[in-house]
Amino acid sequence: MTTPSNEQVAAQEQLHDQFNDVWGNPRGWKSLTIVNHTTVGIRFMLTGLGFFLFGGLLAMLVRTQLAIPGYDFLEPDVYNQVFTMHGTVMMFLFAVPMMEGLAVYLIPKMLGARDLVFPRLSALGYWCYLFGGLILCASLLLGIAPKAGWFMYTPLSSAVHTPGPNSDFWLIGITFVEISAVSAGVELVVSILRTRAEGMSLNKMPIYAWYILVMAMMIVVGFPPLILGSILLELERAVGLPFFEVARGGDPILWQHLFWLFGHPEVYIIFLPAAGIVSTLLPVFCQRPLVGYRWVVLAILTTGFISFGLWVHHMFTVGIPQLAQAFFSAASMLVAIPTGIQVFAWIATLWVGRPLYHVPMLWLVGFLVIFVCGGLTGVMLALVPFDWQVHDTHFVVAHMHYVLVGGMFFPLLAGIYYWLPHFSGRMPSVRLGKWGFWLVFIGFNLTFLIMHWTGLMGMPRRIYTYQSGLGWDLPNLISSIGSFIMAIGIATVLLDIVLHFRFGQKATKNPWNADTLEWSTHLPPSPYNFVSLPPVRTRHPLWEVPDLEERIDRGEFALTVIDHGRRETWGIEPLTGKVREIIHLPGNSWWPFIASLFIAFTCLGLLSKFYWVALVASIVAVLVLLRWSWENGAHPLAAPDARVQPGEPPLHSRTCDGPGLWGMGVTLLANGALYLALLFGWFYLWTVSPNWLVPDDPVIDQRLLLASAVLLSVVVLWQRPVLRRLRQGQGEPAALITCFVGTALLGALHAGLLLWAILAGDLAPRATAHDAVIVVMLVYSLAHGALATILSALQALRVHYGYVCKRTPYEPLVVEQFWQYSLAVMWITYCSVVLFPPTFGGV
Amino acid sequence: MAREVAILWWAMCAFATLVLIVVTALWVHAMRRKGPQMDAARARQLTLRWLVGGGLLLPTLSVLLLLLFGIPIGHRMLPLPLAGEQPMRIEVIGHQWWWEVRYPDSGVVTANQLHLPVGRPVDLDVTSADVIHSFWVPRLGGKIDMIPGRDNRIRLQADQAGTFRGQCSEFCGTQHTHMILDVQAHDEEDFVNWLQARREQQISALPGPAGEVFDAHCGQCHRVAGVSEGNRAPDLSDVGARSMLGAGVLSNEPGALLRWLHEHQQLKPGNAMPLHDDLDPDHLSTIADWLETLRP
Amino acid sequence: MQPLRSPYNPIHIPLGLVLWSIWFVALYGGLSVGCALAPPDPAQGQWTWLNGLLALFSLLTMVAMLGLAWLFQRAARDQREGQPARFVARLSAGVNLIGAIATVFVALPTLSLPPCL
Known part of the structure; x- marks a missing residue:
């Protein structure tokens, strides 16, 4: 390779300057207008971290209260609010948004695109998430937080048994936050199918993209039943429409169906992207491709579908016929098979490769041990007679934390350590990282391993205290001590990450010698990711084309002309990756922020029962959204200059099959899932409502x-x-x-x-x-x-x-x-x- | 029944531990293995073996095995029609936060305690008067939800006499914690005697001003057979014979009833009974003394 | 873009599991409606018209999925198609096969439990 001459360097810098003029992020107040996926992704993750710390604090309160029998550290009512909010915050405000944030950040970079396909929608999603989360958490500080459990079973959560705004905060706040989940879901699906690098056919997609594709589709289909359920329950609470009230022909079990129809897929919505991190990291540390790519894709798809056939295993004790329970029991056990395939694909990858040790690998080993343990207790719980015994005891609490912390938190931390150089341009330290890992690992197992035993001895969930002499004292104390060790471990990890921004060694290019395209950007990346868009002919572009980074940077590949002022990326044919059109992306805008602000006003109006405020705010929000849609397609602000270079495909706004059509299609899929859930409710009530x-x-x-x-x-x-x-x-x-x-x-x-x-x-x-x-x-x-x-x-x-x-x-x-x-x-x-x-x- | 589940648990636990150890050992071994670099064909062959053997066969066989054992156990738990002696029926109704127990064949009603005959199947018909609760006596068997508007049935059988602890296991509000059921299994003879005694129990009303106070302040919610007919709170006809007060808050020692009457909102915050601050303390202690005498 | 009926159209990748989901809903819904309208006598055990109907329906679904798996597998062997197209067809075949296995597995209890208790 020859060293570039001065003119070449100058030309290259000029090119990057031109790109920064179009793609650059404004500062100050105007940073609220940023729509770029890198910034939005980081905002998602930082906000998720904030909510994680809040939820973790609540967990510490719970463990303190349960440390000794008969302790009166928290009042019963406060305790109920605290455990309800712990579950709600961790599920809705940490796990899902965190995984989505990471995907929003990574997906375009891995696929060789410059941004997600609907950048303003990502921004809207973020603001809805932030405002919804803040409203929800504020309720706890005001002492009026939801207190009927994160599953909000009615009639306990109804206006009769929980008067006051507590349940409303949950129903309205969570629905608000879910706008963000569904919009990110729609956006990720369309981006993965339509904006990959030239030539990246389905079989050459990085495996992480498959995981995210399935996760996003699951969000699109899985969240709407809960949105519908929340709307119905809120209508019952606020206006008195009796969907779930037996005396007037409703049925409280309908709520459980709608909730778990979402709630079980939710577990896999959280797990799949985490497994995607594992499948991405292991091959890099083994320096060998992932073993059994097609098997793993098949396993992901299977998990995605079958997880929708398990919801009743949360309801084995409600008195459904045992044959019906057996269907769900069998389906629940079936999920063990795709998971088994993935675990053995990982083992085989390690077997044929030469693994290197780094901090992320430590977290991956921790993941394996904890997650397999959680999976095994999961299979046990799927067995109806055993479930009848341990359902709603601390055994389930232990199982669930093994699956979620093992299956989500550990891989997430492996991923964070792995991609840290990407966020900061610096390498993490090994010593503090190891301390952090071992403290979390030991603390976690101390807390939750013994909790299986507590549950088997008959301690139910969600009780605020217990009597001495039932044999529950010692295990609870051990759990509480373990939880504090875990908290110290998490603090250590955070300290490590904060310190590395200042003291970490500068990262070299592609520091782990990874194979996927996100490592060919600058560290940290520029807003446009790639100054020129490379073609991809292999599953491991950075292993097989060694000087790819330099060539991208020199502008040797496609779409390097930017004097037209458009933000552009390739639109491809979903199967083969052939280029079909140039997708021009909208730039920074106030509309997403303003729209979400008015949706927030609507929610506050509903919560405070100032319905006219809610009405006005929602009308304004719709008007803002319509105004936003005006600057679309062939509007001069969307594509200031419609000319393209000779030989290049047309702009998407000049075609019949642009991303908008796909976006609408996927949105209607979500909408259809909501409608089907409503239809299910109608036929369900006709068939089994006790007093129809x-x-x-x-x-x-x-x-x-x-x-x-x-x-x-x-x-x-x-x-x-x-x-x-x-x-x-x-x-x-x-x-x-x-x-x-x-x-x-x-x-x-x-x-x-x-x-x-x-x-x-x-x-x-x-x-x-x-x-x-x-x-x-x-x-x-x-x-x-x-x-x-x-x-x-x-x-x-x-x-x-x-x-x-x-x-x-x-x-x-x-x-x-x-x-x-x-x-x-x-x-x-x-x-x-x-x-x-x-x-x-x-x- | 609970014994079968316990055996099932230990078998599953042993098997799961084995799987966990083997998988972890494989993983760690694979990480530390120092072999020659593998050629592509060999790697492919090895991979297929891992995926089919570990990924496909191991979970499928384990799960099939589990279903083979599990479904028959579940089958035996079903309240199927019996050929010989019919199971005894008892109704249990959940309230926030106490248990109402009715013996429909004899008309006996009690609260927060459940008396059972030993060695005979019992069908419990459970439902709820307000929110969803769940009936569970860990030592006797599985749990079943108590849902407003629905009647669920669970069949239990106690194999030996003794006392068992039951507890609501579906979160049901502020005092979900204090919703404990005292289950007493008696030999057939003792059980029949208890039922008989309850049926024949004669309670004379509390005389004097305390009696008026009881009628005015307690009788609208509490029932005492032959004295008051309230039905919103626990039946007190045999409260003196119960082992606990407040569904598990206090053990029913002498004097405990009076303490409960004075401090029930500190002992069980949020319970539906109003404070008795406005009542004459002497009347309260007379009422408490009288309640302690109510035994079959 | 491949025509909708082509076995190489990626839209067919999830077909087998979509069918499985529909079958699953029909199985659970059919059981519930059957028990609501004409519950068989519990004394009959598992050998009732309802169990029989559900088992037969599952068997037919499984056969249909196996047939689809075979069609896709045949398409995947066609050397004239490009690598991505064959990848898609093989994936679709695999998904159908899994759908068939899952159908049998989940339907097994119809042979051992009474329907409405």
Whole structure:
């Protein structure tokens, strides 16, 4: 290799300066506008760390209270708030956002892209997470925190048995935070499928991307049932719609189904990305590729699906028929197989390689021991007769911490140590790191290993004290001592990490000799990651193309022209990785911050029961979101200059299959999961609600409903040929405007009829769960009809301004998908509400 | 039943420990192994063996084995129809935070204690009056949730006489901690005697001003057979014979009842009984003395 | 982009487990509805019409998945296709095979437990 001449160096620096002009992060107040994935990812992780410390503090309070029998360190009510918040904070505000933050940070870099595909959405997600988390935690400082357990079982969490705002904080705060989880899920799925490096086909993707792809899909499908459940429970608390109240036809077990339908996949949503870290790190420290790539991909997919078939194993004691329990029991045990495959793939990788010792490896060994132990007790718990014995005892507490701390926290720390040079440009120290590890490892096992025994001796969970003389004294004391050792260990680790920013050795390029692309950026990376986008022909680009970093840096590869001022990355064909279009990404913006601020006001309005504040704030939030959407597609602010270099593919806003279409598709998948959960609730109540009340006469004018559904069908049928022609590059503005204005008018009529049907019907949603569910289903359709109408009207306006035309057909196709979804939902609702009941003894 | 689960636990524990040790040993050995660099073909072959043997076969066989043992045990726990003697029925209703126990065949009602015959299957029909609770007597068998609006049934059988501790195991609010059930298993004869004694128990009302206080302040919630008919709080007809007060807060020694009447909100904060600060202390101690005499 | 019916379209990768999920919901839902409408007598043990129906349904699902696995595996052997396409087909075949195994495994208890207790 020849040393570059001075001119070359100067040209290179100039190129980087140009890129910084477009991609650079502002400082001061304006840093609130940053949308870049590196910054957003780091913000996610730092905020997650903050909440982790808060949740850890709560754990210390719990262990102090339980250290000796009959201790009155915390009052019963405070204790209940503390353990509820410990679980809630660790699950919703630490584990999931932390893993998402790491993925947000790493995924584009590993895939050879410059940013995630919807950067402003990542920013929105972050602010929702931060504000929601702060609202939730504030409740504890005010002494009105949720206190019905992190699972919020009703009727305990209902307005009758927990009056006051405690449960509202949970239901509203968590739903707010989940906006962030779902938006990150959507974004990661589309980014992984559509913005990889040129030539990175599915079989050449880094294994971490497979883990994140499955995790993100699980979030998209798994969180909506809980969002729905929270909405229903909040409606019951605030307005009195009795979805879960037996006397008025509801069923409290429905809440448990909705909660665990989310709650069990959640465990794997946390575990999979952590396993992804293990599968990424081990091969690097062995300097050999991961053994059995295809086997591992298969195992990830299997885990992702089967984990949705286990939820009832949290409900083995509610009195479900034993045959049904056996299905879930068998499925729960089945999950051991894909996990076994991964564990043995890791062992085989170690076997064929020559492992090197570093601090991250220590955490990986710790992970293995603890996680395998947790997995084994998990298989035991899946066995119904054994579960009946230890369910809701400290045995389960121990099991769950083995799985979550072993399966998430240990790999996370391995990953943090591994990627530290990436964040700071410096190497971690070995000595302090080892101390930290051993303290955490010993402290953890001291706390939780003995807790299995405490549980087997009959100590239930969630009791604030216990009598002496039951044999629980000593094990509890040991657990408490262990927890303090663990806390000291975590403090040591944090100290190590803080000190390394100042005293760590400067990292060399690619310090671990890793194989994946994130190590070819600068350390720490520039906001655009890569000044030129390299093609990828192998699973291990940095091992097989040794001087890749330098060549990227010199601008030898693609998309190095930036005088047009656009942020660009490749849009690829999902399977083969062939380049299809240039995706131009939006830059920094105030909109995400402002939108999330108004959503936060909405939540505060709901919590304080100033409903008019909530109403105004939510309308403003919708307006802000619509205004945000205005600067999209072919709007001059989105793509100031639409020209591309000769030979390059078109901008995505000039195509028919851009990332927006994919984003809408995945969002509708999440939306559909929510609707299916609602539908499940409807049929569930019909089948098993103990006191299901069916009215004698139809409660709704079925002709109005039918007319409304038919109108919606007309809209979709009218759009079809127009948009087909648009896809083929035809269609004059006048024709498009006619179509969009017409569909908007018909859509408005459809929504109006639906509203009329709701208002004119004999619905008594506060009297029976039957009517309450119907109201929610109809309002759901109404909201979709109204939103689709607004979107079509905006499309007409955009045609008028010239943002949408036959050369820029991008947006109407996205809106069409939304119309089609609304249509499907409307007809399913019609069939379920009008046609189904007579077949089941109703009207 | 609990014995079978205990055997199951020890077997699983032994097996799991073995698996944990083997997997960890393999991992550590793989890390420290110093062999010659492997060629690709050999590595491939070895890998396949690991994945199929360890990843696929080991968990599948273990899980099948477990189901083979586990499902029959679960089957035996089911409340299936019996051929000979029918199981005895007892109703247990959960309240925040106490247990109501009813013997439907004899009309006997009690609270926070459960008397059982030995050597005979008992079907417990459980439900709840407010939030979800869970019935669990660890030494007798599994647990079953008590859910408002639903009747769940669990079949238990005590094999020897004795006292067992039951405790609510579904979090049910502030005093979930103090919801303990005292279970007494008697020989068939003793049990029949107890039931008979309860049925024939004659309680005469407390005379004088303390009696009026009891009627006015306690009788609306508490039932004492033949004296008051309240049904919102524990039945007190045999409270003097119970081993504990407040569902596990105090042991029922002489004087404990009076202490409970004075300090119950410190002993069990949040319980539904109002404070008695406005009552004459003498009347309270008369009531406590009288309650202590209520035994079958 | 491959046409939707091509065995090399990556959309088919999760097919086997999607089918498994639908089967699983139908199994649990069918059991619940069966027990709500016409619960068999507990004295019959596990040999009831409901168990039989569920077992038969599971068997058919398993056969369908095995068939799909075979189709995808055949497609994966086609040397004319590129490496990524064959990777996808093999993955789909594997997922279908797993779906079939999972179906049998989860349905086994229908042969040993009474349905509605």
